């Protein structure tokens with residue numbers, strides 16, 4: 001069993017920053033990624049490498065593919081193929097700023113820092129709508145089985161595939177819904193987090209119930225609320241041993257399976273969508289052997 005970046009399995013931190021980079025034209029990213037290895041401990045800095053960077057190195061990682069925009073029917077989604085993603089985990093905004101600057105400098109030979117999303121833990125792990133998020137996450141060994149690659153050999157075992165989507169909430173639309181409509185949209189009661197037995201088929205938890213898929217579609221969600229000015233929403237993040245579980249859930253959410261769209265879309269929309277491969281660790285450092293580094 002390979003060692004995973006420890007921040008993946010650890011609980012969600014109090015504060016975080018998500019750094020999204022683009023590739024500079026005509027520069028091979030190998031040397032910049034080697035610089036990143038010196039800084040990223042996999043815990044305070046979790047790293048995901050996107051398909052554009054892997055292709056620029058002339059390599060491939062089986063299972064790493066572009067983020068899907070649609071499934072033939074249903075809604076069209078934003079797909080933003082970013083080459084590099086860093087999830088900075090911490091508890092102090094000042095420290096996170098300094099860490100962001102260090103990382104941006106370290107990789108600047110090949111990557112531009114395109115966007116920084118400030119994220120935080122809200123109350124007892126709630127989404128900004130007030131609903132508890134993460135309740136049905138797999139725990140312990142089940143979390144490892146869902147999120148971490150195994151039996152694929154050195155350089156891949158211990159790695160993980162992460163889907164990241166920035167969702168922007170329309171708080172006016174959400175506030176205009178009655179509390180019964182809101183509970184039905186999620187499929188849980190906001191007041192006590194109880195699952196509604198008679199939740200409609202469009203409710204989010206009915207759409208995504210992980211054991212209802214064949215094969216079962218377990219993922220490890222590590223989403224965090226984000227805010228900028230008075231805009232905000234959820235930075236949805238799900239780690240998997242592949243993208244298949246996430247994609248099965250997303251397909252059902254957009255209505256591609258049965259024409260029923262997830263009620264979440266009444267008040268929130270994804271404005272980005274990216275897939276990354278999170279390399280494993282070897283002796284406390286990111287292991288980039290699979291990329292020939």
Ligand code: HEM
Pocket residue numbers: 127131132133134135136137165167186188204205208209210211219233234236238246247249250253264268
């Ligand atoms: C703004 C976007 C989203 C919000 C506010 C949201 C919120 C929630 C909430 C409140 C729950 C119930 C508690 C829990 O088990 O965590 C939940 C469950 C879940 N969500 Fe989301 N979610 C969002 C997007 C997504 C997306 C994009 C996916 C995957 C494609 C997803 C997958 C899941 C899964 C797998 C569960 C657990 C279902 C189960 O097995 O019971 N969510 N979400």
